[in-house]
Amino acid sequence: MAIVYLNGAFLPEAQALIPANDRGFIFGDGIYEVVRILEGQVFAWDGHAARMTQGLAGIRIEAFGAADVAALHDVCTRLVRENDLATGEATVYLQVSRGAATRTHHFPPAGTPATVYAAAQRFTPNFAMRDQGAKGITMPDIRWARCDLKTVNLLGPVLARQAAKEQDAYEAILHRDGMVTEGAATNAFAVIDGVLRTHPLTHHILPGITRAILMELVRELGIPCEERPVSLPELPGAAELFVCGTTTDVQPIVTLDGKPIGTGAPGPITVRLKEAFAKRLYGRA
Ligand code: PDD
Numbered sequence: 001m002a003i004v005y006l007n008g009a010f011l012p013e014a015q016a017l018i019p020a021n022d023r024g025f026i027f028g029d030g031i032y033e034v035v036r037i038l039e040g041q042v043f044a045w046d047g048h049a050a051r052m053t054q055g056l057a058g059i060r061i062e063a064f065g066a067a068d069v070a071a072l073h074d075v076c077t078r079l080v081r082e083n084d085l086a087t088g089e090a091t092v093y094l095q096v097s098r099g100a101a102t103r104t105h106h107f108p109p110a111g112t113p114a115t116v117y118a119a120a121q122r123f124t125p126n127f128a129m130r131d132q133g134a135k136g137i138t139m140p141d142i143r144w145a146r147c148d149l150k151t152v153n154l155l156g157p158v159l160a161r162q163a164a165k166e167q168d169a170y171e172a173i174l175h176r177d178g179m180v181t182e183g184a185a186t187n188a189f190a191v192i193d194g195v196l197r198t199h200p201l202t203h204h205i206l207p208g209i210t211r212a213i214l215m216e217l218v219r220e221l222g223i224p225c226e227e228r229p230v231s232l233p234e235l236p237g238a239a240e241l242f243v244c245g246t247t248t249d250v251q252p253i254v255t256l257d258g259k260p261i262g263t264g265a266p267g268p269i270t271v272r273l274k275e276a277f278a279k280r281l282y283g284r285a
Contacts, residue, residue, distance in 0.1 A: 003082040005075050005118040010082060013119070022115050023108070024097030028153035030115075031055040032095040034246050035076060036123070036281075040086035042076050043281060047209040049073065051150065056096060058149045060107070064096050064114040072118065079120040089123045091247060095152060123247065130274065133254030133266045134170035136241065138232070139163055141174035141181045141204075148203050160184035170251065171243050176204060179229040186243035186251070187211040190230045191262075191269050194239075200227040210244040210277070217276045223269055240267030242274075249281065250274035 006016040023029035033052050036043040053066045076092045083090075097115045101108030141147075143156035160172035161184045171183045181199055182188050187208040189198045196218060199205050218225040230238070239262040241253040250273050252266035266274070 002119065002121075003079065005079055005116070007113070007116055010078065016117070018115060018117070019100035021103060022097055022100040024095065024115060024152055026103055027098075027105075028151060029059070030095055030097030030152045031059065031061065031150055032093065032152050033150060035092050035094070036246050037076065037080050037085065037090040037092060037120070038281065039088070040077060040080050042073060042092070044209050044213065045073050045076075047212060051207060051209065052094070052096070055149045055151070058146070059098075059151065061096060061098050061114055063099065063112065064116065068114075068116075072116075075118050076120070079118055083120045085120055085122060089125065090120050091123045092118055092120045094118045097152070125247075125249065129170065130249060130251055131266070133252035135168060136171050136173050136183075136243070136253040136256045137164050137167050137169045138235070138257055139172040139174055139184075141176040143174075146203050147181070147205055148201070148207060150206060157184040171248075171253065173235070173241075173243070173253070173256065175232050178232050180232065180235060181205050181229075182208075183243040183245070186245040186248050188230075188241070188243050189214070189270075190235065190238040191240035191267060192230060192234055192238050194224065196223055196225040196269055197228055197230050198225070199229045208245060210246060210249070213280060214244055214250070214273055214277060217273060217280070221272060221276060223272070236261075238262065240270045242266075242270045244277075250277050 002013045004013050004016045033048050035048050049069050053069045080086050095117045099112040099114050101112050139160045164172040174181045182205045201207050241261045244250050252270045254264050
């Protein structure tokens with residue numbers, strides 16, 4: 001049975017019990033992260049830790065600060081070892097909620113400890129889908145106005161991903177006020193008139209760690225790129241479209257709502273970035 005981490009203890013999953021009045025369960029009152037593990041090492045930990053710390057501060061979970069987040073690094077590596085995942089690829093899910101307390105909308109009494117949970121699992125990238133490209137659909141972005149915080153409230157993405165699945169698509173590309181924001185669980189990029197474009201970092205998107213690495217690679221490779229939203233009318237005419245994320249890497253989207261994007265095959269800028277990112281991830285081409 002899997003060994004998980006709960007509030008300082010490493011224990012079999014079946015013994016990891018959370019009180020039913022935990023605010024993560026009742027209100028979705030918590031922050032999470034998903035990190036990628038390669039050969040027992042956490043990929044891009046500093047970025048994930050910084051985002052988690054900012055997210056916790058953003059929703060005012062003061063019982064779990066930057067030093068507590070930093071200590072989760074060793075929780076990840078130990079979980080990987082305890083679950084025989086130290087070779088090959090894995091992911092670790094981390095969640096911090098505002099803790100268990102009598103239900104009140106306002107915060108629980110000062111001193112209520114946060115609930116801290118982490119679990120590791122095997123991860124096998126779908127290289128064939130990354131090479132061939134995947135289907136996408138478009139969906140209205142019905143999420144709240146602080147999508148920059150990685151909260152465990154995921155109903156918008158859950159409903160969008162289910163709609164995608166029902167249409168045999170990998171991802172739902174979300175739009176708000178006529179502008180593409182991001183994917184349900186990914187950031188989105190499109191090539192329009194030879195320029196790579198992605199939504200700027202505002203409250204309407206998650207500041208993706210993969211997105212940040214791609215922005216570095218774009219500069220290194222000299223690919224013209226603008227942080228400017230793509231409008232919904234522009235999207236079908238994009239020459240290339242891809243989404244990115246911790247478990248997605250760079251995933252070309254080759255059809256959208258049943259119509260081909262560009263030639264209907266992954267485009268040259270997408271492929272260059274996909275290869276450059278794979279090199280960063282695996283340390284080789
Ligand atoms: N999702 N945008 C949203 C809404 C996301 O949920 C994610 C990540 C991303 C990509 O961020 P990053 O590159 O840091 O993974 C963008 C994670 C993997 C998830 O919910 O499982």
